[in-house]
Amino acid sequence: MTTDETPTALDCGTTIERLTEYLESGRTPVDPHIESCPECLNALEALERVGRLSRDLIADDAARLPATSDGWFERILTTIHSELRAGRSFPISHPDPRVHITVTEGAVKALLRTTGDSLDGVYISRTQIEGDAETPGAPVEINLTASVRFGIPLPELADELRALAHDTLLRHTELNVTAVNIAVEDLHGTPPG
Amino acid sequence: MTSELPAPHELVTRVLAVDGVTDIYAPAPTAARLPELIAAATGISPDGPASEIVVTSTGGDTTVAARIATSSQDNTVETARRVADTILARTPLDAHVTVQVARIH
Numbered sequence: 001m002t003t004d005e006t007p008t009a010l011d012c013g014t015t016i017e018r019l020t021e022y023l024e025s026g027r028t029p030v031d032p033h034i035e036s037c038p039e040c041l042n043a044l045e046a047l048e049r050v051g052r053l054s055r056d057l058i059a060d061d062a063a064r065l066p067a068t069s070d071g072w073f074e075r076i077l078t079t080i081h082s083e084l085r086a087g088r089s090f091p092i093s094h095p096d097p098r099v100h101i102t103v104t105e106g107a108v109k110a111l112l113r114t115t116g117d118s119l120d121g122v123y124i125s126r127t128q129i130e131g132d133a134e135t136p137g138a139p140v141e142i143n144l145t146a147s148v149r150f151g152i153p154l155p156e157l158a159d160e161l162r163a164l165a166h167d168t169l170l171r172h173t174e175l176n177v178t179a180v181n182i183a184v185e186d187l188h189g190t191p192p193g
Numbered sequence: 194m195t196s197e198l199p200a201p202h203e204l205v206t207r208v209l210a211v212d213g214v215t216d217i218y219a220p221a222p223t224a225a226r227l228p229e230l231i232a233a234a235t236g237i238s239p240d241g242p243a244s245e246i247v248v249t250s251t252g253g254d255t256t257v258a259a260r261i262a263t264s265s266q267d268n269t270v271e272t273a274r275r276v277a278d279t280i281l282a283r284t285p286l287d288a289h290v291t292v293q294v295a296r297i298h
Contacts, residue, residue, distance in 0.1 A: 038218050038262060038295035092270050099277045103294040111265060111297045172269035172297055
């Protein structure tokens with residue numbers, strides 16, 4: 001669902017419609033802006049993955065699919081659009097006081113999506129970084145919402161996803177992650193029989 | 194450490210050579226709207242060739258800013274610090290260095 005507050009474009013001005021159209025054209029002719037804009041590239045990657053999931057579901061026997069809400073893909077597209085803006089700046093320390101290093105919230109969220117999606121049968125539909133993450137050392141909580149293929153044991157999957165996300169953030173940020181919360185909001189795929 | 198700023202395109206080459214750096218991007222849109230502030234320290238005209246590394250000078254403070262992508266196979270924290278060190282080694286003592294990681298892939 002889109003609201004008046006929902007961003008209609010990334011920080012660079014590119015819309016999700018333009019990115020979708022570009023993907024559908026096979027990224028040709030090459031758009032020099034999109035191919036050299038980090039926010040666009042982060043969003044393109046996420047859109048490519050949701051596109052693959054969509055095709056997998058369509059290729060499945062639709063008659064046997066568990067019910068998926070009509071607005072599921074629309075919600076995911078809207079979420080990708082709003083989450084992958086550059087957003088806040090998370091600090092990375094450096095011993096020289098003349099140096100100021102940050103990693104954008106959009107980059108971290110895109111990384112969390114890629115990391116979660118690397119697990120078989122998982123699609124990350126939403127990422128949230130809660131807390132004062134712009135203050136060094138402040139506690140932050142990570143909330144990941146996922147769609148999971150039918151039949152995968154959820155407790156084990158949640159443990160694996162939680163550990164993977166935590167390790168990834170330790171490796172690529174200096175966030176003080178105090179919790180990684182996993183919510184599974186959809187099951188996709190075909191139940192046996 | 195040097196007393197003069199190198200040309201931005203030379204810094205771009207150096208930064209791209211840092212382990213773990215996969216790309217370097219033009220400044221964010223807001224920074225890009227400040228071309229008139231570019232390079233009082235470098236002497237490079239804002240009408241000159243565009244560069245992904247921006248040098249600004251305001252009120253006597255010089256800042257060198259880089260916006261990068263890093264490899265997810267490396268440690269981004271260490272990569273970003275190496276980039277800052279690379280720039281620091283080629284900028285005057287009073288210059289500030291800003292590194293923004295905009296993509297990890």
